[in-house]
Amino acid sequence: MYFIANWKMHGNARYIEKANSVIKLLKIRKYKNIKIIYCPPYTLLKTFFDKYKNSNISIGSQNCHPYSDFGPFTGSINSKLIKSTGSKYIIIGHSENRNDGDTNIIINKKIKSALRENLKVIFCIGETLTEKKKNITNKILKKQISIGLKKIKKFQNIIFAYEPVWSIGTGLVPKRNELIKNLKFIRKTILNLSNIKNIKILYGGSVNPNNAKKLAEINEISGFLIGGASLNAKNFIDIIKKSIN
Ligand code: PGA
Numbered sequence: 744m745y746f747i748a749n750w751k752m753h754g755n756a757r758y759i760e761k762a763n764s765v766i767k768l769l770k771i772r773k774y775k776n777i778k779i780i781y782c783p784p785y786t787l788l789k790t791f792f793d794k795y796k797n798s799n800i801s802i803g804s805q806n807c808h809p810y811s812d813f814g815p816f817t818g819s820i821n822s823k824l825i826k827s828t829g830s831k832y833i834i835i836g837h838s839e840n841r842n843d844g845d846t847n848i849i850i851n852k853k854i855k856s857a858l859r860e861n862l863k864v865i866f867c868i869g870e871t872l873t874e875k876k877k878n879i880t881n882k883i884l885k886k887q888i889s890i891g892l893k894k895i896k897k898f899q900n901i902i903f904a905y906e907p908v909w910s911i912g913t914g915l916v917p918k919r920n921e922l923i924k925n926l927k928f929i930r931k932t933i934l935n936l937s938n939i940k941n942i943k944i945l946y947g948g949s950v951n952p953n954n955a956k957k958l959a960e961i962n963e964i965s966g967f968l969i970g971g972a973s974l975n976a977k978n979f980i981d982i983i984k985k986s987i988n
Contacts, residue, residue, distance in 0.1 A: 744959065745902065745945055745966025746983050747780045747865060748973030749805060749834060754783045759791050761976040766798045768980055774987060778966070780832050780865075785820050792829030795871070803865065804831025806840050809852035811859055822853075822860040833857045834968075836867040836891060838908040847890035854891060854901070864901045865968065866891060868929070872909035881928055888932050897935045901943045904968045905929055910948030912971060919961065922946065926963035952981035959986035 750758070754757055762781060768774050779800040791802050808819035813815060824832060835857060836850045845853075850866075855863050868887040870880040884905075892898070910916055917925070926944055933942050946958055947968030958964060967986070972978040 745778045745780065745836075745903075745943065746979070746986075747803070747832075747945065747947075747968045748782060748964065748979060749837075749947075749970045750781070750783045750974060751805065751839070752784060753974055754787055756787070756790060758783070758974075759794055760973075761979075762791075762795060762798075762800055764976050764980060764984070766795070766800060768983065769799055769802075773856055774983065777983065777987065779983075782832070782834055782865075785825075785828075788825070788828035788830055796829060802828075803826075803830050803832045803834060803863075805834045805837065807833055807853055807857060809836070809849050809856060811856040822856045822862055824831060825857075826860040826862060827895055831863055832865055833862045834865045834867060834904075836887070838867065838869055838871075838911060839907060850887075850891045851893050851895075854895060858895065858897050858900055861900070861901055865904050865945070866901050867904045867906050867968070868912075869906040869908050869948070874888065875907070875909060880925060883930055885932050888929070889936065892936060896937075898933070898939045902965075903929060903933065904927060904947050905941065906946055906947035906968060912949065914949050915948050916954055916958070919957070922958075923963055926961070929947060929965065950982060952978055952985055955982040955985040 782805050807852045808821040811850045830909045835853045842862045867931045943965040945963045950967045950969045951972045
């Protein structure tokens, strides 16, 4: 199981200490095989890496600029710069960035640039409430996957994160049947593009200590992308504990 903490636009150097209790938990045999990835803001990546480089947690960024090389892009951070912080992962396609103008084509460029730097991509997809109501969820997911992954071969370095936009930060989580149906559709769509084994699909959207157990029981889910609840070390740990039997 993957547990990815997406801190969004929160955090300072003191926040990093939150990882101590998680590292302690990973020493317990039962939790040895889980994968913890912290995605703090860009400004904390290097400090985070330096402090925990000898532990079994990893770090990742929350986004990147689509341009692979260095260049005149004031205020931007690309995959090369992210790689240089010690990050191994990168979230791409988050709905909050899609909302800020990231199209499927831009996301495709970002994924390509991240893979070029050998970063592992956490590729977010998901429908909005309007799309869900219009019954076009499958169409949207298919489009996000096929354009996002256009001309990409290294699928083994991509982890998928299904995040229904209407469930991010709202406390709402899809019904079990609906979630399984959408996860199966995502898997089938990925398999149509590439014959990879071990596709990992995470779920994200209002995961908390109260719903983690039920969600983790769904076979199609390989882990969680956690926003709000990951900012509180106790909640994050409770989610992990509830998810692992
Ligand atoms: P949330 O955010 O857990 O606060 O709903 C998840 C995400 O945006 O990745």
